[in-house]
Amino acid sequence: MEMSEQVASLHRQAMGHADAALYFQSHGDEARFLAETLLALDLEERAAGMLPCAESSEPTRTVLLRSAATLALRSKQLRRAERLVAQALLGFGPEALLEEVRDVLEQVHFDRHLAVRGGELSDNELQVSLSGQGVSFGVIAVSQYLDRAKNIGSLVRRTAERLTGLPFQHRRGWGKECPGLYMAAPRAGSFTLTYRLGVQPSLEGLCGPDEILPTLLEDIKAVDNGDWPALRKRIDDDAYMNNFVGLLRQIAPDGANVSLVGFTVYRKGMAFQVPFRRSRRELLVDQSAESANELDIVEGVLSGADRQTNMVKVDGTRIKVPGGFIDDIVRPLWGQSVRATVERQPGTKAPVLIDVESLEM
Structure with missing residues (x-):
């Protein structure tokens, strides 16, 4: 259906305000960004409301509703965005366009998952939200929760040690050089965990929560964007790099039970969110693409993890473990049935471990 002149006029005005909003956002003027976005939202919603819910209104009606829902999302009016998405899905838009509307709804759900419920985050808190088919309102399978909770703590600790300038520590647990890590009671709403870093005196050479947590999220964001060169610039120590990527693989969505792991910290009073x-x-495909060597899978019981030789055995196969893997990633799986992804390098007898995951889920 062709847009009537009145609908088209409202849409043009809305896009003018939306463009202005993005201009103000790029110049750091959040107040004017929000004001212009709300004006655009009102106009776009009015334009969509002038079209009846009928096949003759498509695809124009769905396009306008998708646009309005996106504007509502930008202005954090999540309930309004949900209503606009619902109106679009009730219509007769083409399936490809409706998939884009569902993408907006998924983003609304994500923002809800990251929204702080029952309290506010402070600058020394990290909120992690798990969502997916295996997660209901405040309930999650133990197997999906415990290992991720532990590995997130390890990520925070290793980031703190790295920023403090310590060489990679071959031990588990927190040293006195870094602020302690605490965990608040989980909140309902997807499944949300809150980690709190202890406050320590500001001493020369010691980093605080305001540096540790944003740095961790910037590192995670680089991986989610597939920007491995940027990550390598951020983490230039091989052991820390191996450890970070290995732990992040343990935390990553499995695509079935957990489809998203969302991270939020507050930085200078503003929420910094990274949907992973x-x-x-x-992540394994990314890593294998960078290697010219053959990758192989070895399955069996992990029967040893020797820090002195950096070797493990899986189903009788001796495997070399790269620096940064033994303590946080390999040793917790000792005695379990695992799937090890290994790289067979020319001129070496033992394959090199790339990834290991438990099969006892």
């Missing part, structure tokens, strides 16, 4: 959607398999 890349699965463990995607």
